[in-house]
Amino acid sequence: xxxxxxxxxxxxxxxxxxxxxxxxxxxxxxxxxxxxxxxxxxxxxxxxxxxxxxxxxxxxxxxxxxxxxxxxxxxxxxxxxxxxxxxxxxxxxxxxxxxxxxxxxxxxxxxxxxxxxxxxxxxxxxxxxxxxxxxxxxxxxxxxxxxxxxxxxxxxxxxxxxxxxxxxxxxxxxxxxxxxxxxxxxxxxxxxxxxxxxxxxxxxxxxxxxxxxxxxxxxxxxxxxxxxxxxxxxxxxxxxxxxxxx
Amino acid sequence: xxxxxxxxxxxxxxxxxxxxxxxxxxxxxxxxxxxxxxxxxxxxxxxxxxxxxxxxxxxxxxxxxxxxxxxxxxxxxxxxxxxxxxxxxxxxxxxxxxxxxxxxxxxxxxxxxxxxxxxxxxxxxxxxxxxxxxxxxxxxxxxxxxxxxxxxxxxxxxxxxxxxxxxxxxxxxxxxxxxxxxxxxxxxxxxxxxxxxxxxxxxxxxxxxxxxxxxxxxxxxxxxxxxxxxxxxxxxxxxxxxxxxxxxxxxxxxxxxxxxxxx
Numbered sequence: 288x289x290x291x292x293x294x295x296x297x298x299x300x301x302x303x304x305x306x307x308x309x310x311x312x313x314x315x316x317x318x319x320x321x322x323x324x325x326x327x328x329x330x331x332x333x334x335x336x337x338x339x340x341x342x343x344x345x346x347x348x349x350x351x352x353x354x355x356x357x358x359x360x361x362x363x364x365x366x367x368x369x370x371x372x373x374x375x376x377x378x379x380x381x382x383x384x385x386x387x388x389x390x391x392x393x394x395x396x397x398x399x400x401x402x403x404x405x406x407x408x409x410x411x412x413x414x415x416x417x418x419x420x421x422x423x424x425x426x427x428x429x430x431x432x433x434x435x436x437x438x439x440x441x442x443x444x445x446x447x448x449x450x451x452x453x454x455x456x457x458x459x460x461x462x463x464x465x466x467x468x469x470x471x472x473x474x475x476x477x478x479x480x481x482x483x484x485x486x487x488x489x490x491x492x493x494x495x496x497x498x499x500x501x502x503x504x505x506x507x508x509x510x511x512x513x514x515x516x517x518x519x520x521x522x523x524x525x526x527x528x529x530x531x532x533x
Numbered sequence: 534x535x536x537x538x539x540x541x542x543x544x545x546x547x548x549x550x551x552x553x554x555x556x557x558x559x560x561x562x563x564x565x566x567x568x569x570x571x572x573x574x575x576x577x578x579x580x581x582x583x584x585x586x587x588x589x590x591x592x593x594x595x596x597x598x599x600x601x602x603x604x605x606x607x608x609x610x611x612x613x614x615x616x617x618x619x620x621x622x623x624x625x626x627x628x629x630x631x632x633x634x635x636x637x638x639x640x641x642x643x644x645x646x647x648x649x650x651x652x653x654x655x656x657x658x659x660x661x662x663x664x665x666x667x668x669x670x671x672x673x674x675x676x677x678x679x680x681x682x683x684x685x686x687x688x689x690x691x692x693x694x695x696x697x698x699x700x701x702x703x704x705x706x707x708x709x710x711x712x713x714x715x716x717x718x719x720x721x722x723x724x725x726x727x728x729x730x731x732x733x734x735x736x737x738x739x740x741x742x743x744x745x746x747x748x749x750x751x752x753x754x755x756x757x758x759x760x761x762x763x764x765x766x767x768x769x770x771x772x773x774x775x776x777x778x779x780x781x782x783x784x785x786x787x788x789x790x791x792x793x794x795x796x
Contacts, residue, residue, distance in 0.1 A: 308666035337560035344557050390778070394657070394745045398762055399583070403576055408564045482657045485749055492658070499661055507662070511654070518653045532549060 314504030318512065328494065328513050335490035335517070338408050338483075339476035342415025346476075347469065349420035354427035357381040360439055360457065361449045385428075388421030393479055394486060401487045411488025415476050423472060430464045431457050467529045474525040481514060491517070586767030590775055599757065600776055607753030608780060610671050611743040614678030615736045621679065622648075622686030623728070627716070630691040648691070652684030656742045660751045674751030678739050689731055693724040726795050733788040740784040744777045754780070 355361070357378050362370050370378075393414040400410035439456040447455070458465070484492020491514055498506035629644035654662075659677035667673035701719045706712070747755020754777050761769040 311665045334564065337564050340556055340560040341564060341566070344560075390781075392741060392745045394748060395758070395774070398748065398759070402762065402765070403580055403583075404567065407567065409567050412564070412566065478655055482655045485657055485661060495658070496661065499665070502665070511658075511662075514658075515650065515653055528549075531545065 311502065311504055314502065315508040317505060318508040319503075319505035320509065324506065324509065328491075328510060331489075331491050331494045332513060332517055334408065335480050335484070335492070336477055336521075338411050338480040338488070338490055339415065339473060341408075342412045342480065343419060343469070343473045343476050345412065345416035346419035346423050346472075349416065350423035350427055353381055353385055353420065353424040354431060355449075355453055357385065357424065357428045358431045358457075360432050360434075360436055361443075361452060382425075382428075385421050385424045388417055389425060390421070391418065393418040393483065397483045397486050397488050406487040406489070408489040411480055411483040411490070414483060414488070415479055418479075419472055419476060423469065426468050427465060430461050430468070434460045463532060466532055470525050470528050474521045477521050478518060481517075583765075583767050587771040589768050590772035591768040592772060596769060596772065600754075600772065603747075603752075603754045603757050603773075604776055604780055606671050607743045607747070607755070607777075608740070608784070610674045610746070610751075610753055611678060611736060611739040611784070614675045614743070615682055615732060615739050617675070617679040618682030618686050618735070619728070619732050621683040622690050625683065625687040626690035626694060629687060630694040645688075645691070648684045648687040650684070651680050652688060654681065656681045656739075656746060657749060660746045661749050664750055669750045669752070671752035674743060674746040674753065677746060677751065678742060681742075682735055682739060685735060686728075686732060690724070690728060693727050694720060697723045730792050730795055733792050737781075737785050737788050740781055744780065 359370065359378060362374055362378075396414035396417055397410050400413050404410050404413075434457070438460055439452050442452045442456050443449070480488070480490055481492045484490040484494070485496045487493060491510055495507060495510045495514075498510060625644055625648055628640050629648055630641075656677050659680050660673050663673040663676050667676055697720060701723070702715055705715050705719060743753060743755075744758075745755050747753040747757065748759045750756060754773055758770060758773045758777075761773065
């Protein structure tokens with residue numbers, strides 16, 4: 288294992304590497320806090336958050352219909368005995384789609400989209416939308432199925448359509464779990480969009496990537512600190528929101 | 534079930550919805566989104582060609598000679614990174630847990646702060662930062678995974694140490710057994726199954742991370758993927774993607790089996 292990963296950690300302390308690392312680390316201090324740069328960083332931070340928000344919104348738009356199609360609770364044919372073959376097959380196909388969407392790493396989606404659409408936030412937004420649609424869809428389906436079925440059963444047995452049952456029984460019943468998970472995923476999306484910047488999707492990641500390539504340590508340190516603050520803030524906002532809504 | 538107070542909920546919910554809408558509209562407006570570019574006929578044709586090529590993976594022997602070492606490299610990266618993180622995480626969890634006898638709470642807060650910082654920086658960011666000192670190749674990937682996972686595991690281990698039942702520990706310490714002996718003979722065995730189980734779960738996550746770390750130059754399948762994708766060689770790309778999925782499934786199965794054996 289050590290051999291395979293070329294894990295020669297002692298080379299980190301070899302003379303050239305040490306001098307290079309030392310120089311690089313020394314260039315980190317002092318962090319670049321010039322006003323121009325800070326304004327740029329603030330703009331990129333907003334871009335990162337905006338990318339995450341747009342991505343999650345699109346993901347919700349995709350995930351809700353998919354979850355709706357995948358839940359077994361809304362099965363009309365299951366009201367009277369076992370679910371029939373066609374509805375069951377449709378549900379399995381939708382679940383498979385959700386698994387595929389969820390399993391492809393978003394970085395790979397972003398890589399492909401950057402080559403198709405070009406650099407910029409569009410590719411990042413689409414990558415987040417697709418991956419998070421898979422995650423949100425699966426968890427929405429699980430949440431909708433885990434609630435007490437008597438409400439939705441009562442509505443469906445009395446002739447309500449599936450869509451009506453969704454809006455009048457399932458969603459209100461599980462609204463707080465659904466929102467809580469969505470807020471948590473929004474926070475994850477912020478971190479993802481920073482990472483996606485490294486392949487050209489814009490935001491803090493792209494800024495850090497270009498500063499690293501130019502060996503501009505002071506800029507890198509500022510961006511890193513701002514990123515940590517962003518993660519910390521969004522963590523607090525997310526926790527507060529979830530408490531506020533419960 | 535207590536009925537929800539109707540008077541308090543409505544204004545809160547409306548305020549939340551309005552704030553969300555404002556954030557969403559502001560986000561859409563401020564980004565220069567170009568979905569039109571996506572649906573432009575030239576782009577669609579290009580994507581069609583990509584997808585067609587993607588369905589014909591390259592399984593030639595020559596390519597396998599490149600795929601296999603890269604896959605092993607990725608696997609080793611994830612395994613070694615997780616292993617290092619287990620050791621370092623445990624080491625940092627001792628001062629970080631509330632039940633530790635650290636005389637100064639400064640040590641505890643700084644340990645917790647270090648773990649939090651390690652955990653907040655995503656693996657890819659660590660890899661990009663480490664490329665300067667560790668160079669291109671799998672070592673930066675391994676270190677990046679190790680650092681991030683140390684934060685995750687360290688936090689989890691600290692909580693496990695805090696939540697473990699204290700009776701045995703108390704009985705021995707009342708008798709005067711030294712703290713380090715107590716740690717190794719009581720606390721560690723008590724939480725060991727939890728630790729190993731969670732570490733294996735993180736390994737599953739790390740194999741996925743290791744496959745993509747290569748995209749910034751940290752070696753393994755990711756580096757190959759980035760190379761072939763930049764040359765638009767979609768059939769090689771699709772075989773790399775399939776090997777990635779296979780590797781992830783393999784590690785998932787292996788990890789699940791061991792965790793079931795432990796439970």
